[in-house]
Amino acid sequence: MSSKESLIWHPFTPLITEHEPLKIVKGEGVYLHTEDGRKIIDAVSSWWVSIHGHGNKDIAKAIYEQALQLEHVIFAGFTHNPALKLVNNLKQILPEGVSKFFFSDDGSTSIEVALKMAFQYWYNQGVLNKTKVIAIKGAYHGDTFGSMSVGDRSVFTKPFFPFLFDIELLDFPEKDKEQEVIEQFEQLTDQGDIASFIFEPLVQGSGGMRMYSPEVLDRLINIAQSKGIICIADEVMTGFGRTGKLFAMDHLKNDADIMCLSKGLTGGTMAMGLTTCNQKIVDAFESDELSKALLHGHSYTGNPITCAAANASFNILMDKSCEDSRIRINSLHNAFAEKLKEYKVVENVRILGTILAFDIKGHGSTSYDNEIRKKIFPYFIEKGILLRPLGNVIYFMPPYIISNEQLEEVYKAVLEFVNEQTE
Ligand SMILES: Cc1ncc(COP(=O)(O)O)c(C=O)c1O
Known part of the structure; x- marks a missing residue:
């Protein structure tokens, strides 16, 4: 599909793409609401900026x-x-x-x-x-x-x-x-x-x-x-x-x-x-x-x-609660990393604070233009999660307000994804 009709030239995006940009009508906490009524967990804090989630009232x-x-x-x-x-x-x-x-x-x-x-x-x-x-x-x-x-x-x-x-x-x-x-x-x-x-x-x-x-x-x-x-x-x-x-x-x-x-x-x-x-x-x-x-x-x-x-x-x-959340996310990441490491297609699992990243093996070298990126983004959007990979590198950088349940939902989807991959 092409975006020929659109007047907007989107960043880091070829003018002709397979998918039209998703229209977001509201942001609330970790969620982005699409025009067609879906809720998407923003697991990358929208290019790493939305540290307190979306629509913060203060x-x-x-x-x-x-x-x-x-x-x-x-x-x-x-x-x-x-x-x-x-x-x-x-x-x-x-x-x-x-x-x-x-x-x-x-x-x-x-x-x-x-x-x-x-x-x-x-x-x-x-x-x-x-x-x-x-x-x-x-x-x-x-x-x-x-x-x-x-x-x-x-x-x-x-x-x-x-x-x-x-x-x-x-x-x-x-x-x-x-x-x-x-x-x-x-x-x-x-x-x-x-x-x-x-x-x-x-x-x-x-x-x-x-x-x-x-x-x-x-x-x-x-x-x-x-x-x-x-x-x-x-x-x-x-x-x-x-x-x-x-x-x-x-x-x-x-x-x-x-x-x-x-x-x-x-x-x-x-x-x-x-x-x-x-x-x-x-x-x-x-x-x-x-x-x-x-x-x-x-x-x-x-x-x-x-x-x-x-x-x-x-x-x-x-606020102390924000610091507590960052510590909580880090410990959840650490526990999840242990599970991730069991998968053959996963390598180089790394964590720093609230960042967790790993490489998907077997699709050429680790780089931004690794072709698997085209598969990862739509896969997770389908599951209601925004994860925008860097080539074959999948990473999470969630808003600090993400709850344990929301983070577990992201982890679960990632395990399903890696489970379906072959080297
Ligand atoms: C480390 C680093 N420096 C600079 C920039 C550029 O920032 P901006 O996109 O706001 O111009 C970025 C953006 O991702 C970045 O990650």
Whole structure:
């Protein structure tokens, strides 16, 4: 079937597809309600954003009240309480060294800002030869040109290869390769032209939910920072409780110089990006000269309604019941992993906090364009579950409010699916 009649060009989707997009008319808790009366469990928090589920009334109320009070104001030369409240809220839960917050629109723009901060950090000090970024193989940092440039070259970016700036790619620090990767990193960081090192802490999301240890990341950050290289933690996916701690960086001893936040920031209600930095970065910008300022911004930067949504989401996140739920999900995941491991087609079961992922064997290599993905999505939709695989990688990233029964329903469907597969 084709979508020739549709005026909408959907993201990450060929224009001609087998299935029309499902029309959703309501979101309520973990459920998405379709126009034809079905209820679908959103087991991936709609691209990992809806951490408190759909239709949260506290967030909705905060949005409504803020819209009546002040819906928007230009953010250069003006400020407002929702933004001030938000940074004060986040300051309490982010690493102590965070000293400034820069607002933008989404995950990709939070990365753009981070890259600009890191490059200009050197430029403002008259250092012009720090032009390279180190990223990790398999990385995905977004879809704008800067964020694509610092991601691994992949099917997502192939048409744009000639337009992406050069980076250094570090091998993925798998368990048995950690020492090798550290040595490779030592060499890369000795080149003298490295401005920054960017990474998705502990788990690469779009790259296939690939997990690595806090110890190896701590070593890499140590090495980078000992050579003055700016470390950028892309917490767009991992932030706000996803990995078992509030931020993935909380699993480490070292802090990054710059952090990128988005997705769970507003509980999945409104688009916002935030880039934080420490005093080291700020020092390089502290000047009244325009040429030393970060000349970046968006029309909706610091939007008050979005900030109000983020503040309401923060209150829910910080409630003890939310933390309890995250712990509960993690222990259910652990019990389920034991069952999953019994199936021959399942390999590499991995868990971090509320994320559980595994690979389906026997359909070619583990990659985003693995053909089995075409089968997985409709299979689960048919069973009333939204699971959008990354190629042959099936993962769960449920809203924290998911009940035990709802999670068991998802697990049951997954066991049925793996049971029907042959290697
Ligand atoms: C780790 C990471 N960084 C950046 C992005 C880009 O965020 P956005 O899609 O909001 O632009 C994503 C999106 O999936 C992501 O997972």
